[in-house]
Amino acid sequence: MPIEVPFDDQEASTDVDLKTQLVRFVITGAGSGILDFGLTLLLQYVFGAPEWAAKAVGFVCGTTMAYLINRRWTFRAEPSAARFFAVAVLYLVTFAVQVGIYTGLSRLWDEQIHWSLLAFVIAQGTATVINFVVQRAVIFKIR
Incomplete structure (x- = not known):
């Protein structure tokens, strides 16, 4: 069984309206973005990692957190191997972007x-829409 984020105890359901999904997606994305950007800056400016490596680590950590929360809370979806594979492919694309x-x-x-913040916001915004x-x-x- 995959790791669950217990925001509430309601059963999973895909019957969540667009507005609720969008608000939850933005909240989740903001938290994930803070984790991503914080790690990126820490690795790049404190530890001297190249910008591509720092961003890669930040992205993987932030994206993992976002998937776990979005699956359970935003989209209220049951665990699914097919869905997990599809998300992995999507995240590979948005990783490259x-x-x-x-x-x-x-x-x-x-x-x-x-300038790093502006670059992050542009990159994150593009990936968020996708x-x-x-x-x-x-x-x-x-399903």
Whole structure:
């Protein structure tokens, strides 16, 4: 049985309206984004990791947290091997998008925290839109 995040004790159900899903997705994304960005900055500025490696570690940790919360709370979906595989493929795509955008902008701009924040926001925003649309329209419709 996969790890569960116990936000509430209601049974899983895909009968969650769009507004509720969107609000929950944004809340989850904000928390996951804080974890992602915090780890990225820590690794890049404190430990001297290259921007691509720092962003990769931040992304993996933030995305793992987001999946666990979104599956259970946002989309109220039962565990599914097919869904997990589909999410893994989606996250590989958004991983490439996020790390590519962050790295490209980081190399374009001076290495200062405010530029890193802007690069992160652009990369995260792009991936967030892709993730929500694909998860709502495809992944959490899989049984």
